[in-house]
Amino acid sequence: MVTNKLLRSAGVLTAMALALTACGGAKVGDAQQKPAPSGKVCGTVNLTVSPWVGYEANAAVVAYVATKDLGCKVVKKNLKEEIAWQGFSTGEIDVNLENWGHEDLKKKYITDQKVAVEAGPTGNKGVIGWYLPPWLAAAHPELTDWKTLNKNAAMFKTSESGGKGQLLDGDPSFVTNDEALVKNLKLDYKVVYAGSETALIQAFRDAEKNKKPVIGYFYEPQWFFNELKLVKVNLPPYKAGCDAVPEKVACDYPAYALDKIVSKKFADSGSPAYDLVKNFSWTNDDQNQVAKYIAEDKLSPDAAAQKWVEANRSKVDAWLGK
Amino acid sequence: MASITGSVEIRVRKPRRTVIAGVLVVGWVAAWFVLRGIDTLAIGGQETTALHRWLTAHRDFLGNGNAFFDAIRIAVEHLVILLQNVLSQPAYGRPVPVVGWLGVVAIAAYLAWAFGNWKVALLAAAGLTFVGLQGLWQESMDTLSLTIAAVALSLLVGIPLGIWAGLSNRAFKVATLILDLMQTLPTFVYLAPLTLFFAIGPAAATIATLIYAAPPVVRLTAHAIRSVPAESVEAARSLGSTGGQTLFKVLLPMSRSTVVVGINQTIMAALSMVTVAALIDAPGLGQTVLKALQTLDVGVAFNAGLAIVVIAIVLDRVTTAAGDRPWRTASVRRRVLLGVGGVAVLVAVWFSRTYLWAAEFPTDVGVGSRIAVTASDVTTWVQDVFGGFTYGVRDAVTEGLLNPLEGLLTESPWWLVTVVIVALAAVLGSWRGAVPAAVCLGLLVATGVWHDSMVTLASTLLATVVVVAVGIVLGVWTGRNQRADSWLRPVLDAGQTMPPFVYLVPFLALFGTSRFTAIAAAVVFAVPVTTKIVADGIRAVPVATVEAANSVGSSSWQVISKVQLPVARRAITLAVNQGLIYVLSMVVVGGLVGAGALGYDVAAGFAQSELYGKGLAAGLAIVLLGVMLDRITQAAARRTRKFS
Numbered sequence: 019m020v021t022n023k024l025l026r027s028a029g030v031l032t033a034m035a036l037a038l039t040a041c042g043g044a045k046v047g048d049a050q051q052k053p054a055p056s057g058k059v060c061g062t063v064n065l066t067v068s069p070w071v072g073y074e075a076n077a078a079v080v081a082y083v084a085t086k087d088l089g090c091k092v093v094k095k096n097l098k099e100e101i102a103w104q105g106f107s108t109g110e111i112d113v114n115l116e117n118w119g120h121e122d123l124k125k126k127y128i129t130d131q132k133v134a135v136e137a138g139p140t141g142n143k144g145v146i147g148w149y150l151p152p153w154l155a156a157a158h159p160e161l162t163d164w165k166t167l168n169k170n171a172a173m174f175k176t177s178e179s180g181g182k183g184q185l186l187d188g189d190p191s192f193v194t195n196d197e198a199l200v201k202n203l204k205l206d207y208k209v210v211y212a213g214s215e216t217a218l219i220q221a222f223r224d225a226e227k228n229k230k231p232v233i234g235y236f237y238e239p240q241w242f243f244n245e246l247k248l249v250k251v252n253l254p255p256y257k258a259g260c261d262a263v264p265e266k267v268a269c270d271y272p273a274y275a276l277d278k279i280v281s282k283k284f285a286d287s288g289s290p291a292y293d294l295v296k297n298f299s300w301t302n303d304d305q306n307q308v309a310k311y312i313a314e315d316k317l318s319p320d321a322a323a324q325k326w327v328e329a330n331r332s333k334v335d336a337w338l339g340k
Numbered sequence: 341m342a343s344i345t346g347s348v349e350i351r352v353r354k355p356r357r358t359v360i361a362g363v364l365v366v367g368w369v370a371a372w373f374v375l376r377g378i379d380t381l382a383i384g385g386q387e388t389t390a391l392h393r394w395l396t397a398h399r400d401f402l403g404n405g406n407a408f409f410d411a412i413r414i415a416v417e418h419l420v421i422l423l424q425n426v427l428s429q430p431a432y433g434r435p436v437p438v439v440g441w442l443g444v445v446a447i448a449a450y451l452a453w454a455f456g457n458w459k460v461a462l463l464a465a466a467g468l469t470f471v472g473l474q475g476l477w478q479e480s481m482d483t484l485s486l487t488i489a490a491v492a493l494s495l496l497v498g499i500p501l502g503i504w505a506g507l508s509n510r511a512f513k514v515a516t517l518i519l520d521l522m523q524t525l526p527t528f529v530y531l532a533p534l535t536l537f538f539a540i541g542p543a544a545a546t547i548a549t550l551i552y553a554a555p556p557v558v559r560l561t562a563h564a565i566r567s568v569p570a571e572s573v574e575a576a577r578s579l580g581s582t583g584g585q586t587l588f589k590v591l592l593p594m595s596r597s598t599v600v601v602g603i604n605q606t607i608m609a610a611l612s613m614v615t616v617a618a619l620i621d622a623p624g625l626g627q628t629v630l631k632a633l634q635t636l637d638v639g640v641a642f643n644a645g646l647a648i649v650v651i652a653i654v655l656d657r658v659t660t661a662a663g664d665r666p667w668r669t670a671s672v673r674r675r676v677l678l679g680v681g682g683v684a685v686l687v688a689v690w691f692s693r694t695y696l697w698a699a700e701f702p703t704d705v706g707v708g709s710r711i712a713v714t715a716s717d718v719t720t721w722v723q724d725v726f727g728g729f730t731y732g733v734r735d736a737v738t739e740g741l742l743n744p745l746e747g748l749l750t751e752s753p754w755w756l757v758t759v760v761i762v763a764l765a766a767v768l769g770s771w772r773g774a775v776p777a778a779v780c781l782g783l784l785v786a787t788g789v790w791h792d793s794m795v796t797l798a799s800t801l802l803a804t805v806v807v808v809a810v811g812i813v814l815g816v817w818t819g820r821n822q823r824a825d826s827w828l829r830p831v832l833d834a835g836q837t838m839p840p841f842v843y844l845v846p847f848l849a850l851f852g853t854s855r856f857t858a859i860a861a862a863v864v865f866a867v868p869v870t871t872k873i874v875a876d877g878i879r880a881v882p883v884a885t886v887e888a889a890n891s892v893g894s895s896s897w898q899v900i901s902k903v904q905l906p907v908a909r910r911a912i913t914l915a916v917n918q919g920l921i922y923v924l925s926m927v928v929v930g931g932l933v934g935a936g937a938l939g940y941d942v943a944a945g946f947a948q949s950e951l952y953g954k955g956l957a958a959g960l961a962i963v964l965l966g967v968m969l970d971r972i973t974q975a976a977a978r979r980t981r982k983f984s
Contacts, residue, residue: 046435046440046694046696046699095621097620098619100949101532123949176852176854177856178738198384211934211940213933213943214933216633216845316637
């Protein structure tokens with residue numbers, strides 16, 4: 019009971035002390051921010067942000083320019099790709115700034131439902147394939163040729179691969195032909211689904227650090243390449259149509275020209291932000307630079323965008339048609 | 341005479357059942373050698389069946405402009421936005437929320453004191469201030485708003501349903517089935533369609549949380565009401581109470597402590613959904629965790645996860661204290677104090693609306709970044725020190741237990757597995773086990789993901805056995821020992837509410853991408869709930885019973901094995917059931933760290949539109965596995981009870 023009373027009086031004292039010291043503080047609403055200057059009316063832009071850093075780099079820069087130069091209100095929504103596409107039809111999403119293929123979704127929402135339209139390439143090239151950690155590629159350069167994989171299958175055995183070599187697959191967001199590839203190239207490997215980008219990156223990190231052999235599915239552009247330059251394995255080269263029948267694929271993945279998708283409503287709105295999105299285009303190096311600011315230097319997306327925009331004003335002016 | 345024949349029957353029956361089960365398993369292994377690899381129904385990662393393609397094609401068929409769903413959406417959205425305006429977001433033309441941090445801390449402490457006691461009031465104030473010091477005030481308040489909304493709606497729906505299921509046997513049976521479905525159907529399966537019904541944003545996130553969080557309170561309310569001794573009800577009836585009087589004067593007061601466990605579990609479940617709901621743009625701490633994980637930043641993710649755990653612990657302790665507080669009218673002195681406290685709260689709220697320092701949490705403290713750096717360092721250290729050893733453990737368990745079990749299940753023809761499991765179910769649980777097993781296995785074949793189901797079943801069985809074993813040991817310990825309970829509780833709460841995404845990275849570093857990693861994650865997640873329910877059951881054993889056993893000189897071991905565990909049997913059955921369901925609810929997370937199978941199918945279905953149908957089928961397969969295992973264990977428990 020004594021502690022009880024003591025604590026209570028301590029509480030009262032603290033409250034009084036707070037009350038006394040407080041009276042001199044800054045008041046709420048003293049420094050109201052003025053709205054950003056705006057030329058042409060821009061309005062609100064609903065921008066989906068897909069869950070990878072490269073996308074976030076695109077979103078950061080476009081949102082920064084739209085807000086600062088055009089006076090738009092940009093609402094970022096963190097969504098998985100599929101749900102963002104759905105958002106075109108419900109009117110909750112206006113812009114997708116980095117789309118990887120998705121022919122089926124294009125057919126559904128652009129051709130059939132007519133709620134979305136393409137807004138041109140982002141300038142980034144997407145590459146998908148099988149990768150090795152740098153130490154392994156340096157120690158066994160022959161492994162970059164797929165024909166040597168069978169000879170070395172034993173090296174890639176794990177507790178998960180049932181006596182065969184392990185081919186680590188599977189960020190679930192990406193389409194993979196790897197089971198068909200393994201079968202059709204007659205490789206003595208088993209596809210093991212890591213199941214997430216996190217798991218794949220962790221596996222490559224661990225492999226490099228502890229000099230373990232690993233081979234897995236990965237893709238560029240990706241912020242992780244700033245940390246570790248993974249080396250791509252050469253599969254039989256891609257030729258148009260060689261991936262037409264999924265079960266019979268025996269060739270590498272095609273290069274993707276990443277592109278932008280906007281809602282029909284937004285495209286027809288005459289908003290200056292639409293022209294910005296349409297003109298937005300940069301290189302893989304540009305994106306990797308901003309992604310590095312965010313992922314490794316831990317800048318906020320806005321600060322990262324500011325840093326890049328200040329250093330690349332001419333590119334930004336070209337998007338704005340200046 | 342009757343008792344003698346009874347005990348004779350045990351001696352004859354029990355060995356016979358084990359022997360039959362053993363013979364079945366040996367027969368199965370023998371058949372496996374001969375029939376290995378036939379009719380295994382394996383399909384590849386990108387392959388689909390006609391059913392999957394049909395489901396994909398009809399995905400959007402339910403949504404789109406339904407007035408009923410719109411009404412629900414608008415109501416829920418308004419509730420969440422109202423809470424956000426009050427707690428977290430700039431509102432009503434002001435640059436800060438209606439109540440600033442000082443006001444929120446004061447209100448929380450006051451409520452905790454008024455409904456609980458001064459200890460939890462201090463805890464509430466300290467917890468919220470800590471979250472602010474972590475630099476996560478606004479995110480935490482967003483999470484709190486969403487959680488309050490989801491929990492309030494869960495209780496509004498759940499407690500009446502629980503009472504109904506407690507009073508009516510038929511309602512109980514139907515409810516159990518639906519609750520199993522709600523808890524085991526992976527959130528990923530309904531997350532995307534939910535955004536079709538309820539649009540992207542807080543409403544869909546709240547409803548997704550509600551679907552997952554409501555079952556515990558329904559289940560535990562029903563369980564509590566059914567556990568009230570029949571004599572008490574009889575006594576009330578014989579004194580002429582009406583049905584309503586019996587409910588409000590006898591059943592509910594006697595069930596209060598267990599109902600509070602249910603409310604706690606609902607809060608915990610709601611908070612464990614924070615990260616998943618962030619995938620459909622739910623605001624708050626989940627966003628911070630997901631963003632940090634894109635760059636594998638364990639430290640920042642841990643910092644945000646810790647904030648979730650702190651909020652969970654505060655809410656849990658306050659509700660527990662409120663549940664334990666005896667209902668009686670307050671003394672004059674207390675009323676005066678409550679009045680004074682109320683005025684102090686109003687003053688604090690006024691401050692938090694007037695002065696900037698009380699409205700926005702000071703940002704220059706940096707506790708959060710220090711926590712983040714420490715967490716990263718510790719993780720790296722653990723990985724470096726234990727890395728080699730943990731791989732050894734993984735390989736031993738995988739080679740010794742998991743691979744043989746999985747081989748037996750996946751490489752046998754589907755019809756052989758079906759026959760053996762139905763026969764085992766019949767031996768262990770008579771027709772009550774066999775019929776559901778047969779139905780569930782038949783439906784599993786129909787889902788087209790039989791092979792993946794068997795892979796998942798093997799991991800699930802192993803994980804559940806570990807969870808139950810650990811849960812019973814910890815539960816008995818904490819149930820008998822108050823001090824152990826108060827030490828272990830925060831750890832258990834952390835295991836339950838720390839988003840699995842946070843510890844996935846260290847687990848991946850320790851065990852690589854493997855099924856073992858998934859099992860470890862599931863065990864961490866499911867042990868707390870099992871432990872808590874067992875402990876609650878042990879504490880509910882009447883003191884007189886334990887005293888009686890002690891007075892005749894029983895050892896602790898005898899008291900536990902002959903008195904406490906048998907008396908707490910119902911609670912233990914429930915604990916096994918919940919342990920199993922929590923393991924199954926982690927299957928998808930397991931799929932993200934290399935368990936493959938159903939978990940990966942669901943995750944891929946969520947991400948790739950052409951695989952949606954397969955993902956849905958895999959989600960249903962998880963439910964079927966859950967229902968089947970649950971029914972077999974329930975039936976087996978029932979039979980053991982009958983003969984003992």
